[in-house]
Amino acid sequence: MNAGEALQIKDESVARLAQAFTNPVRLQIIGILDQGEASVEVLAAKTGQSGANTSAQLRQLAAAHVVVARREGRHIHYRLASPGVRRLWKALQEEAAAASPDMRELVRDWFGPLDPIDVTQARALLERVRAGDVALIDARPADEHAAGHIPGARNVPADALEGALDTLPPGRPVVVYCRGRYCVRAADFVRRLRARGVDVRNLSMGLADWEAAGLPVTRAEPFARDSG
Secondary structure, three states: OOHHHHHHHHHHHHHHHHHHOOOHHHHHHHHHHOOOOEEHHHHHHHHOOOHHHHHHHHHHHHHOOOEEEEEEOOEEEEEEOOHHHHHHHHHHHHHHHHHOHHHHHHHHHHHOOOOOOOHHHHHHHHHHHHHOOOEEEEOOOHHHHHHOEOOOOEEOOHHHHHHHHHHOOOOOOEEEEOOOOOOHHHHHHHHHHHHOOOOEEEOOOOHHHHHHOOOOOEOOOOOOOOOO
């Protein structure tokens, strides 16, 4: 192998990986798999795509070594290939928020200012949840909540929010989390709850961020993520 061939292999490998992140459906799939392993059928339902299109997108992700698969009977299950995939996905979102005028406007008008919490504040939040001083809501779908959630979190999927409003403890502050800083579901929850006069805050971090900080997670079902 000469230098020119080595350069071609390097650049083609990088280009293949970059290409995997250029499709909105594939980005949705990566975001879902960041919550844990999922089958083709589940991914298709959550992205609103056909099974055939979902499989095609997954093949591209697998070819770029972004996801890996395992077969269980007639079903194929996928997960992120490595922690590095998640770091890259997060970095792309952060760079888009900094570089894209459209994304900056979206962050300002939809997600709002980032109010990060550190580990000490997160542990204090857990104590307040345990004491019943704060209601913690997990806005993800039920299966993602079942796979793992912050201790004390109540699962209220997006389509169940209206029915759950009357069951929220009156006068109690609410903290909402979903799939991460740029999860539109959590931002939408915050907007809708504030419109009802609820004292609510977006945690602005997902379960994977929480766990990566060494904070406790309740696991109700086996969870497949390469801890690398």
